[in-house]
Structures are given as C-alpha cells and as structure tokens.
Amino acid sequence: MTANIYKEKIAQLLCAHTGVAESDISKVITTPPSGVGGDFSVPCFTFARVMKKSPKIIAESLAGDINLPEDFDEAVAVNGYLNFFVNKKGYTQSVLLPIHQKKEQYGVSATGEGKTIVIDFSSPNMGKELAFHHLRGTMLGNSLSRIYKSCGYRVVRINHLGDWGTSYGKLITMYIKEGLGEDDTSFQSLTIEKLNQLYQAFAHAAEAQPELEDEARETFRTLEAGDERYRKLWQVFRDITLQELKRLYAILGVEFDEYKGEAFFVDQAPSLIKEMQERGLCTTSRGSQVVELDTEDMPPFMLQKSDGSTLYATRDLCAALYRKKTFNFAKNLYIVDMGQALHFRQLVSVLEKMDIEWAQDCEHIAFGLILTKGKDGKWERGKTRAGGVSLLKDVIESASQKILEIINEKNPELVEKENIARQVAVGALVFSSLKTKRRNDVNFEWDKVLSFDGDTGPYVVNAHVRLSSILRKHQETKAVDTLAMLEEADPDFSNLEEEQARELIGALALFPEKVLSVLEKNEPCILSQYAISVAEKAHGFIHSCRVLGSKEELERLYLVNCARIVLKNTLTLLGVPPVERM
RNA sequence: GCUCCAAUAGCUCAGCUGGAUAGAGCAACGGAUUUCUAAUCCGUAGGUCUCAGGUUCGAAUCCUGAUUGGAGUACCA
Numbered sequence: 001m002t003a004n005i006y007k008e009k010i011a012q013l014l015c016a017h018t019g020v021a022e023s024d025i026s027k028v029i030t031t032p033p034s035g036v037g038g039d040f041s042v043p044c045f046t047f048a049r050v051m052k053k054s055p056k057i058i059a060e061s062l063a064g065d066i067n068l069p070e071d072f073d074e075a076v077a078v079n080g081y082l083n084f085f086v087n088k089k090g091y092t093q094s095v096l097l098p099i100h101q102k103k104e105q106y107g108v109s110a111t112g113e114g115k116t117i118v119i120d121f122s123s124p125n126m127g128k129e130l131a132f133h134h135l136r137g138t139m140l141g142n143s144l145s146r147i148y149k150s151c152g153y154r155v156v157r158i159n160h161l162g163d164w165g166t167s168y169g170k171l172i173t174m175y176i177k178e179g180l181g182e183d184d185t186s187f188q189s190l191t192i193e194k195l196n197q198l199y200q201a202f203a204h205a206a207e208a209q210p211e212l213e214d215e216a217r218e219t220f221r222t223l224e225a226g227d228e229r230y231r232k233l234w235q236v237f238r239d240i241t242l243q244e245l246k247r248l249y250a251i252l253g254v255e256f257d258e259y260k261g262e263a264f265f266v267d268q269a270p271s272l273i274k275e276m277q278e279r280g281l282c283t284t285s286r287g288s289q290v291v292e293l294d295t296e297d298m299p300p301f302m303l304q305k306s307d308g309s310t311l312y313a314t315r316d317l318c319a320a321l322y323r324k325k326t327f328n329f330a331k332n333l334y335i336v337d338m339g340q341a342l343h344f345r346q347l348v349s350v351l352e353k354m355d356i357e358w359a360q361d362c363e364h365i366a367f368g369l370i371l372t373k374g375k376d377g378k379w380e381r382g383k384t385r386a387g388g389v390s391l392l393k394d395v396i397e398s399a400s401q402k403i404l405e406i407i408n409e410k411n412p413e414l415v416e417k418e419n420i421a422r423q424v425a426v427g428a429l430v431f432s433s434l435k436t437k438r439r440n441d442v443n444f445e446w447d448k449v450l451s452f453d454g455d456t457g458p459y460v461v462n463a464h465v466r467l468s469s470i471l472r473k474h475q476e477t478k479a480v481d482t483l484a485m486l487e488e489a490d491p492d493f494s495n496l497e498e499e500q501a502r503e504l505i506g507a508l509a510l511f512p513e514k515v516l517s518v519l520e521k522n523e524p525c526i527l528s529q530y531a532i533s534v535a536e537k538a539h540g541f542i543h544s545c546r547v548l549g550s551k552e553e554l555e556r557l558y559l560v561n562c563a564r565i566v567l568k569n570t571l572t573l574l575g576v577p578p579v580e581r582m
Numbered sequence: 583g584c585u586c587c588a589a590u591a592g593c594u595c596a597g598c599u600g601g602a603u604a605g606a607g608c609a610a611c612g613g614a615u616u617u618c619u620a621a622u623c624c625g626u627a628g629g630u631c632u633c634a635g636g637u638u639c640g641a642a643u644c645c646u647g648a649u650u651g652g653a654g655u656a657c658c659a
Binding site for chain 2: 043045046079262299301305337339379409411437440455462465548
C-alpha cells in the first residue's frame with residue numbers, strides 16, 4: 001500500500017491549507033491521464049464551494065503556497081487540478097522494496113481476520129458431465145475463494161451438488177426400463193456417459209409418452225420416502241458422478257471443502273415445514289405448501305409439492321440454515337448464473353419473513369449465461385438435450401492440442417510439452433472466463449474459445465515466462481543463485497528511470513488495492529484486467545531495456561523479479577497456472 | 583403482461599462510489615528481430631458511449647422514460 005503513503009501526505013498537506021477533511025481529500029486523489037504528467041492529481045473542484053473561489057485559482061495559489069513534503073519534487077497547477085510529481089527514486093524504492101520483501105505475501109491483507117465466508121459454487125447436477133458453461137461459475141468461485149483467503153478470511157468452499165429431485169426419478173426410471181442390471185458388475189461398467197445418455201433417452205421417450213413424466217415424479221417420491229432399491233441406484237449414480245467431477249476439478253486446480261449436495265438436506269425439510277406452518281408463514285395452496293411473497297411482488301416460494309415431496313427451494317432453505325449454524329458465516333455467497341436470480345431473491349425474502357437477522361448476508365453472486373446459436377440463428381441458453389452444449393473435457397482437449405501446436409512451432413525443444421500445453425490451455429480457458437464482468441452473457445463459439453491471440457491468458461502467462469527466463473538465464477550464465485544474490489543486493493533505484501520501467505513500477509504498486517476492490521464487488525475481472533496491464537508493461541520493459549549485460553543489470557534484474565512475483569501472485573489468485581516455461 | 587439484467591470503435595470487451603483528450607484486443611494497414619522467448623514491441627486508421635429528458639461547475643458513469651437484446655415468471659433444478 002505504498003501509493004497510500006503519498007496520498008496521505010498530500011491529504012495532510014492540503015487539509016492544513018484548505019480546511020477540507022483529510023479523508024475527503026484522499027478520496028478524490030487520482031492519477032493524471034497519460035500525457036499530462038505527474039504522479040498524483042487533486043481536482044480542486046471540491047474545494048471551490050467551501051473556499052468560494054474558482055478551482056483554477058485555488059490550484060494555482062496552492063501550487064505557490066505549499067511546502068512540498070519529502071519525497072515530492074514538484075506541484076503544478078493545470079486547469080483546476082493540482083498535479084504532484086514524486087521523487088522517482090524514492091517512489092521506486094517504496095514500491096519495489098515491499099514486493100521484494102513480502103514475495104508471495106505481497107498484496108495479502110488481514111481485512112477478513114476472524115470472519116468466515118461460505119462460497120457455494122460449481123454445483124453441477126448429478127449424472128451429467130461438466131459442460132463448458134460450468135467453467136465460468138466454477139472458476140469464479142475458485143478465484144473468489146483464493147482471494148478471500150488471501151485477505152485473511154476463513155473460506156468454506158461448498159459444492160452444492162444437484163443430487164436430489166425429479167430428475168433422479170427420471171434417471172432411475174430409465175435405468176430400470178433399459179434393464180441395465182443392479183448387481184456390482186453392472187454398476188462397475190456404468191459410466192457418466194451412460195448416465196448422460198439415459199437423460200436424453202428419457203427426454204426422447206417422454207415426448208412420445210408424456211405419462212413417463214408422472215412415472216418419474218412417482219419414482220422420485222418413492223425415493224424420497226426411503227425406498228431401498230432406488231436409494232442404492234441413486235448412490236451408485238452419485239459415486240460415478242463425483243469420481244468424474246473430481247477428475248476434472250483436479251485438471252482445473254479446483255478444490256472443495258464439502259460436497260454436501262441437496263440430498264443431505266432432505267431429512268431437515270419436514271421439521272422446517274412444520275415449524276413454518278406453526279408460525280403461520282406457510283399456507284396450503286392447491287394442495288402444496290407455499291410461503292406467499294405477493295407483498296414483495298414475487299411468486300410464492302414452494303416448500304412442498306402436493307404429492308408431499310420437497311423441492312430444491314426447500315432444500316436450499318435448509319442449507320442456508322445449516323450453513324449459518326455450522327459455520328456462523330459473515331457472508332454466504334451463491335455463485336450461480338443469473339437465471340436463478342428470482343429464486344435467490346425469494347430465498348432471502350423467506351429468511352426475512354422468518355425474522356432472521358442474517359438474511360441479507362446471503363448473497364447471490366450472479367453471472368451471465370453461456371449462449372449457443374439456436375436453429376434460427378439466435379443466441380439462446382444452451383439445452384443439453386438439443387446438443388447445444390459442449391463438454392468441458394472436450395474443450396480442454398481441443399485447447400491443449402492447439403497450444404501444443406503452437407509450442408511445436410515456437411519452442412519445439414521444450415521438455416514436458418504435453419503437460420505444459422495443458423496447463424497453458426487450462427489457464428487460457430480460465431482467464432477468458434474471468435476476463436469480463438461476470439454479468440455479461442457469453443456467446444459460445446469454438447473459434448473464439450480456441451483463439452489465443454491478444455489479451456488472453458497465454459499473453460499474461462508468456463510475460464511471466466519471459467521474466468522467469470531472464471532470471472534463469474542470469475543464474476545459468478553467471479553460475480550464481482540469482483535470487484539469493486538479489487536478496488543481498490543494494491540496488492540504486494535511480495537506475496530505473498526509463499519510461500517503460502516507471503510504467504511497470506506504477507502498475508506493480510496497484511496490486512494490493514486491486515485485490516481489495518475485487519472483494520468489494522466480488523468481481524475477479526478487476527484482477528484479470530490488471531494482469532493484462534502488468535503483462536503489457538512487463539513486455540514493454542524487457543523489450544526496450546536489455547537486462548543481462550547492461551550497466552543497470554542489478555536494478556533491472558531486481559525489477560524483473562518484482563514483476564515476476566506480482567504476476568505470479570495475480571495468476572495464482574485467478575486460478576491460472578503460472579508456468580515458468582512454455 | 584410483470585420482474586431482473588445488459589447496451590461503449592466493424593467485432594469482442596475495459597472504463598461506471600461523477601473529473602482533464604473515452605481505452606485495450608481482434609480484424610485492416612505500415613514498421614521493428616545477429617531474441618534475456620517476436621506467444622513480443624512501436625505506429626496509422628477506426629467513436630453522436632442506443633435514444634430522449636433531468637441532476638451538476640462537470641455525465642459513458644447518477645435519476646426518469648423509451649428502444650433493442652437476454653433471462654425468469656408455483657408443483658424442474
């Protein structure tokens with residue numbers, strides 16, 4: 001938080017001269033646009049009202065009156081702005097020294113000390129393979145988990161598996177109809193692909209025989225009532241799903257603390273419904289139990305179907321109560337697509353009706369849908385059944401192949417090519433799913449998904465690779481431990497005054513505040529955009545300032561190492577593998 | 583119908599707790615390589631920030647209303 005020291009000094013200084021509160025001043029301090037010059041800028045418009053003078057005059061008189069504190073070179077008035085120029089050497093040192101000292105710890109803070117954040121993310125449905133559209137929510141949750149953790153929060157990552165509901169009535173019905181066998185050997189040969197097919201087979205069959213839908217609902221009701229045969233099948237399906245999920249999560253570098261899905265909460269539903277009835281919060285409507293929300297202009301929240309079985313709404317309500325009781329969270333975040341916005345608004349309203357004071361701590365972190373091109377050429381939500389979705393494993397495979405081709409062309413000597421290609425490919429996919437504001441819908445196109453030109457994951461990772469490569473080369477040619485050497489070094493920071501060096505240093509200084517602003521908005525794209533800007537400036541620096549063999553070699557190596565550290569920290573928080581060679 | 587979300591360069595997007603000349607990438611055009619990784623860098627061109635009002639010294643940013651697109655709208659999840 002090096003930049004803040006300068007802001008504080010400016011605020012203190014101007015407070016003494018204008019009488020405006022320090023906090024109000026530091027709030028408006030910005031960076032001048034490129035071309036204007038200066039490092040910090042204070043718009044004097046806010047002073048105009050209290051001082052009853054024009055901003056222009058205020059800025060000019062301040063520029064003349066103030067005694068610059070240490071570490072400042074100059075203050076210039078421009079069009080009602082007061083622009084400060086800091087002492088370059090001092091600024092460079094104040095930015096680089098903390099990075100050099102803290103390393104992996106640079107940018108972490110203790111703002112979340114003692115608080116617990118529950119993050120519900122990924123949460124796919126049982127019996128289905130992860131599709132491309134699951135990537136966004138999964139990586140959003142993964143990145144937010146890492147960022148909260150780095151800020152001192154205790155994070156509980158929950159995969160709220162969709163493992164209960166009428167769909168599993170369908171799956172079981174179809175499994176039995178196809179006579180697939182219910183002994184261990186049949187189960188052992190069962191795959192996730194087969195389960196996927198059963199869904200599609202059911203949907204297909206139900207078009208011709210709509211009564212199958214009722215049959216599936218009845219199967220589910222029986223399952224929920226505790227039928228042992230159905231329960232066994234359910235368990236087998238769940239195990240197969242989980243095995244496949246964990247395989248993919250490992251590739252993505254994602255971990256969970258819990259896989260408590262919906263089924264876990266079914267037992268808690270009856271007593272909750274009873275309580276709601278006793279408190280008069282729940283009414284009977286067309287044979288079902290609902291919480292009326294018409295005062296809030298929302299449809300009712302259904303707790304129990306007319307056949308007595310529960311819905312996902314019921315189980316979500318139980319889960320929220322359970323999470324509060326178990327983890328005493330400060331926030332309970334649901335990383336779920338925007339399509340479920342109404343559901344979560346309802347959930348919070350129901351909690352409020354129950355007079356629960358933490359209702360507002362349950363927050364839906366919504367993200368946009370992955371749209372696919374429909375038959376009529378319009379972009380719409382992908383339907384598994386219509387074949388409108390691509391499997392995540394296929395996308396990863398294609399991306400890895402594409403990256404491998406590029407490696408073969410650019411760097412054929414690289415060892416462990418396949419492994420690195422996959423890491424870079426995963427990084428590219430992860431980065432692109434976190435690159436834009438989370439609410440944006442995304443049109444799925446193979447060409448775009450497999451395009452790695454420009455501002456993409458590989459661009460940022462490549463910057464990290466090039467920086468690492470310079471340090472490695474130094475170590476090899478000089479036969480010294482470069483990092484240990486830097487540890488002992490006493491660099492002269494006035495040797496880093498080229499424009500490209502200063503731009504890079506300026507970017508590195510921003511890392512801690514960027515991390516904090518991600519938490520304010522739950523928006524990792526702030527970090528991915530930041531990663532691009534650091535990579536850009538790192539590429540620019542090493543392109544125009546030769547490091548090895550230069551007379552500023554020591555200082556340049558020092559800066560390269562700092563940039564490498566910041567890039568690595570950024571990539572790690574995003575969930576992009578920071579490889580060192582590619 | 584109602585509710586929520588979005589709209590910025592030809593395309594994909596940053597910028598939104600109001601501040602100086604609205605920024606990137608892709609696509610187009612021109613240049614840089616005896617490489618510390620050119621998976622790079624530099625330059626040219628490209629804009630009525632959907633429209634109309636309002637608030638303000640100042641609006642892409644805040645408010646109101648339209649238009650267009652997307653999503654959702656009780657026995658699915």
